[in-house]
Amino acid sequence: MxxxxxxxxxxxxxxxxxxxxxxxxxxxxxxxxxxxxxxxxxxxxxxxxxxxxxxxxxxxxxxxxxxxxxxxxxxxxxxxxxxxxxxxxxxxxxxxxxxxxxxxxxxxxxxxxxxxxxxxxxxxxxxxxxxxxxxxxxxxxxxxNRLSGTFRAAVFGANDGLVSNLALVLGISASGVPTHVVLLTGLSGLLAGALSMGAGEYVSVRSQRELLEASSPNPRTRTALPDLDVDANELTLVYRARGMSPDEAAAHATEVLRDFTVERDGGDAGALDEAREEGVDRHETVGTAWGAAISSFCFFASGALVPVLPYLFGLQGTTAVIVAAVLVGVVLLSTGAIVGLLSGGPPLRRALRQLGIGYGAAAATYLLGLLFGTALG
Missing domain, CATH: 1.20.1260 (Ferritin)
Structure with a gap:
């Protein structure tokens, strides 16, 4: 036991x-x-x-x-x-x-x-x-990555519309001009800025995509594989140009040709297209030119409309300025928080940063408007 x-x-x-x-x-x-x-x-x-x-x-x-x-x-x-x-x-x-x-x-x-x-x-x-x-x-x-191109244009467009048109409206208002002039100026700024942002984004994204396309391999190059001189193997130069050492390039090229011989329907389909696959990912990150342009136009216009709203509803003077500033502040806080969430950063800090930048630009323009108004008066 x-x-x-x-x-x-x-x-x-x-x-x-x-x-x-x-x-x-x-x-x-x-x-x-x-x-x-x-x-x-x-x-x-x-x-x-x-x-x-x-x-x-x-x-x-x-x-x-x-x-x-x-x-x-x-x-x-x-x-x-x-x-x-x-x-x-x-x-x-x-x-x-x-x-x-x-x-x-x-x-x-x-x-x-x-x-x-x-x-x-x-x-x-x-x-x-x-x-x-x-x-x-x-x-x-x-x-x-899937939404960053269009989202970037949307966020930049909205913030630019909010800040630039708020600064424009406050600056003109501070100079002492009649309310209808402030309203007309704000609407003109909205339209001009939205068209400028949309056109700029289209050109920017289109140019970036064209540069990426020029840097991506041509898939038709694979059709030359059957006729390559195995002894000379020009394919080695392709991989050396992509950054491989001579020995690595020769070994990889030999492997590609061997696989292609065994599988005439494509062999190592990704071998020549590695950079193209990277290019697709980069294209996806950049977004489409029209998508960026339309997003930028719409979001700039929607952002630029916010500072004009008080004047559209008949408010005047200091009351209109305060309401416009408050409305823009709320939207700036919201867009900053959204950017913070998407980027994995602290939403409150990003929101306050957006607010500080926007109000800083608007305050500077308002002070300049006061100075010009005093000088002209």
Missing amino acids: NAPSTPANPSAAPPREPSAADIKRWRQYLADERAEASVYRDLAGRRTGEERDILLALADAEGRHEAHWLELLGDRVGKPLRGDLRTRILGFLARRFGSVFVLALAQRAEARSPYAADSDATPSMAADEQIHEEVVRALAARGR
Whole structure:
């Protein structure tokens, strides 16, 4: 008969009894993990292929964290709690939109994980949350690349319209001219600026795309492969021009020709088109010329309309100036926060930065208007 086993460390202290605050915190962690897993499953339901698999894997990881808190709570789980407000909003957006905005918010949520500072969470859980942030960042980056060209034009257009027309309207108003002159000036600034922004964006994006196209390989070059001199192998020069060493280029060229011989229908289809694939990604990031132009025109016009609204509704003098400034401030805060969310940065800081820049430009023009008005008077 075996002797009864003894503890490996008799002097070790027994596990501490959790306090009411501990239990409350664990229950909230449990609710948050369940809510985050639900967010990832909702996002996965709107995607296919690799992105869907990655999001479901993230949901499974949150399930492992959920199991940890369930084990600590034991029979103290109690009535299920709701996730925190931020996670609930994230879930609402994920179920209805599933866009890059939701991924950007999820990225920030993962970055704020408290597990690294909580001794009741395991080191692996804290590490998981750090890795989750990078996974979500990479997924969000795909969406950012898809919309960055048009979005860039939209944000720049709206901000330029807001700031430039607010500055124009305030400067003219401060000079003491009649209200109808301020209104006419504001509408003229709206139209002129929107046309200028649209044309500028079209030329800019079109030129950038043409430069990218000129730098991308010609796919028809592959038709020359069957007739290449295997001994001379001019294909080596292609890869050397792309940055490979002579030995690497020769080895890669030989491999491409061998594969092409075996598979006459294309062989290594990506070998010659590597740079073209990169070019497609870069084209996608830049956006289309017409898309950028139309977005820039529309958003500049919509932004430039905001400072004119008080005058359109019959307000005059100081009242119109204050209302215009307040309306523009609200929109600047909103666009700054959106840019912050998409970029993964702090929304409040980006919003205040936009507000400060916009108000600074408008204040400078208003002061100049006062000076000109005084001089002319």
